[in-house]
Amino acid sequence: MVLGKYKQITLARSTDKQIQNISQDGGIATGLLAFALDEKIIDGAVVAGPSDEMWKPEPTVALTADEIMAAAGTKYTLCPNNWMIKEAVRQYGLEKVGVVTIPCQTMGLRKMQSYPFGTRFMADKIALIVGICCTENFSFESLKTFIEAKAGVNFDLVEKMDIGKGKFWVYTQDGTINFPIKETHGYEQNGCKVCLDLVSELSDISTGSIGAPDDWSAVEVRTDAGDTVFSKAVDAGLIETKPIDEGKFGLEMLTRLARQKKEKAMKEIDRRKELGLPVPYKASSEKEDPLANI
Amino acid sequence: MLARIKEFLGMETKPKEEASQQEVEKVAEEEKAKPRIGYIHLSGCTGDAMSLTENYDILAPLLTEMVDIVYGQTLADVWWGDENNPYAIDDMPEMDLALIEGSVCLQDEHSMKELQKAREKAGLVAAFGSCAATGCFTRYSRGGQQAQPNHESFVPIADVVKVDLAIPGCPPSPEIIAKSVVALINGDMDYLQPMMDLAGYTEACGCDLQLKVVNQALCIGCGTCAMACQTRALDMNSGRPELNEDRCVKCGICYIQCPRSSWPADRIEQDLGL
Numbered sequence: 001m002v003l004g005k006y007k008q009i010t011l012a013r014s015t016d017k018q019i020q021n022i023s024q025d026g027g028i029a030t031g032l033l034a035f036a037l038d039e040k041i042i043d044g045a046v047v048a049g050p051s052d053e054m055w056k057p058e059p060t061v062a063l064t065a066d067e068i069m070a071a072a073g074t075k076y077t078l079c080p081n082n083w084m085i086k087e088a089v090r091q092y093g094l095e096k097v098g099v100v101t102i103p104c105q106t107m108g109l110r111k112m113q114s115y116p117f118g119t120r121f122m123a124d125k126i127a128l129i130v131g132i133c134c135t136e137n138f139s140f141e142s143l144k145t146f147i148e149a150k151a152g153v154n155f156d157l158v159e160k161m162d163i164g165k166g167k168f169w170v171y172t173q174d175g176t177i178n179f180p181i182k183e184t185h186g187y188e189q190n191g192c193k194v195c196l197d198l199v200s201e202l203s204d205i206s207t208g209s210i211g212a213p214d215d216w217s218a219v220e221v222r223t224d225a226g227d228t229v230f231s232k233a234v235d236a237g238l239i240e241t242k243p244i245d246e247g248k249f250g251l252e253m254l255t256r257l258a259r260q261k262k263e264k265a266m267k268e269i270d271r272r273k274e275l276g277l278p279v280p281y282k283a284s285s286e287k288e289d290p291l292a293n294i
Numbered sequence: 295m296l297a298r299i300k301e302f303l304g305m306e307t308k309p310k311e312e313a314s315q316q317e318v319e320k321v322a323e324e325e326k327a328k329p330r331i332g333y334i335h336l337s338g339c340t341g342d343a344m345s346l347t348e349n350y351d352i353l354a355p356l357l358t359e360m361v362d363i364v365y366g367q368t369l370a371d372v373w374w375g376d377e378n379n380p381y382a383i384d385d386m387p388e389m390d391l392a393l394i395e396g397s398v399c400l401q402d403e404h405s406m407k408e409l410q411k412a413r414e415k416a417g418l419v420a421a422f423g424s425c426a427a428t429g430c431f432t433r434y435s436r437g438g439q440q441a442q443p444n445h446e447s448f449v450p451i452a453d454v455v456k457v458d459l460a461i462p463g464c465p466p467s468p469e470i471i472a473k474s475v476v477a478l479i480n481g482d483m484d485y486l487q488p489m490m491d492l493a494g495y496t497e498a499c500g501c502d503l504q505l506k507v508v509n510q511a512l513c514i515g516c517g518t519c520a521m522a523c524q525t526r527a528l529d530m531n532s533g534r535p536e537l538n539e540d541r542c543v544k545c546g547i548c549y550i551q552c553p554r555s556s557w558p559a560d561r562i563e564q565d566l567g568l
Binding site: 005059077078079080081082083084085086102104105107108109110111112113114115116117118119120121122123124137139140141189190191192193194195202222223277278279280281292293294 | 345348461462463464465466467468469470488506510511512513514515516517518520521522523524530532533545547550551552553554555556557558559560561562563565566567568
């Protein structure tokens with residue numbers, strides 16, 4: 001069960017042309033949150049919005065579909081969205097918060113909901129967690145190194161970045177540049193090395209490009225909350241679905257990459273345990289399923 | 295009743311029928327012996343007790359039907375203090391659980407005596423709130439102030455007596471208090487395990503994030519610490535927590551809430567029905 005528990009796994013994409021144009025893949029995170037806002041399933045969303053600096057996202061409380069759309073597209077650097085949940089609840093007074101999270105952020109939120117030591121009346125305000133797939137994350141300076149030093153492009157001219165087919169892709173108006181993903185090694189955030197979760201296993205609904213053809217997303221519908229919003233969006237015609245390919249470039253690839261991330265992390269976890277360094281997860285000898293996210 | 299409280303808290307989402315039947319059986323058993331709880335107030339601001347009372351929807355039945363408050367000045371007027379005889383606390387009754395709010399002042403003879411007595415009389419001693427658990431704000435005390443200039447040294451209660459579990463927070467949220475009490479009534483030690491582990495975490499500071507998470511190559515910049523900080527002493531800068539020491543009260547919540555300080559995964563999934 002390297003993909004976590006889910007009710008349904010499918011390919012999906014937003015049918016909205018505007019979202020298709022600006023989104024990373026299938027526009028599921030953007031489309032679902034905009035739809036949930038419209039349907040009053042949420043009254044605001046915490047997203048990785050734009051900041052003063054190009055490609056440096058900032059956790060943002062979005063109250064309109066436009067603000068959600070302004071945050072579309074993947075930014076391959078840190079954006080502490082959980083931080084802004086407090087702002088959304090306390091400052092904005094939101095009662096039903098939607099949030100886009102990478103796996104570690106999903107884990108932080110779920111831990112807070114189960115053990116809300118210091119977070120007074122926040123746990124029940126989180127209405128929808130849209131988890132995204134994440135192999136690893138990069139500091140902003142690492143990202144800058146990729147773009148300016150490795151791809152040789154001025155940061156401000158970049159229109160889109162993508163990781164896929166073993167390469168890091170940089171899209172500009174003038175063309176596309178890529179370099180092997182191997183060259184990003186050594187730049188990953190260190191904390192990611194013990195992460196056992198590729199697909200936001202604890203989210204309400206997860207989405208990502210792995211296992212999906214171009215412009216589609218592979219979606220795992222996990223909880224009742226995720227199921228409700230997803231089915232409604234499909235019924236309303238805002239999201240279209242098609243079965244995920246079981247084969248080499250579909251489910252098989254997603255499963256393989258999820259397992260690979262876990263196996264790599266378990267090696268590092270076991271190594272840290274041997275060194276006596278702290279790590280919150282169990283050693284492989286301490287758990288039944290050596291790949292479980294525990 | 296218990297079912298209602300659990301529903302309120304969103305705990306253990308199991309089929310309703312099954313749940314209610316189980317709870318009725320459990321409550322029926324409990325009728326025989328309600329847990330006897332004492333509330334001991336040392337050097338704290340009463341914020342922890344206030345937070346407990348914020349469970350409006352469930353407070354009255356919780357306090358009257360599900361537990362017996364056998365000792366306490368704040369929640370119920372039952373205590374054995376006598377201004378003419380500071381050692382009237384010798385008559386403190388037996389308790390299943392003593393919730394202790396506030397740090398203990400080493401120079402305050404009465405507090406020391408009351409704490410030690412509580413340890414003697416209680417099956418379980420809980421450091422309730424960060425003052426009792428980590429010293430929290432009272433860590434900054436240096437004495438030399440009215441009304442008692444000699445009261446200088448305020449320490450977590452675990453420095454003086456054995457503590458079985460800690461429920462930190464400045465204050466702990468109303469939900470964690472209710473969830474912990476329900477877990478205690480149910481004998482659900484599994485849920486309480488993280489609290490038992492925290493009994494030994496007495497030297498807390500916002501700088502723990504740097505020492506125990508960032509320095510240890512564990513930080514992932516998720517922002518949970520900054521979300522949890524109750525005094526807004528934390529910002530996130532370049533994906534790492536940045537501490538404003540002037541605002542930090544040493545409650546320990548940022549580190550406790552960090553998904554990289556502990557990860558009780560099984561319990562989280564069970565608890566949230568994931």
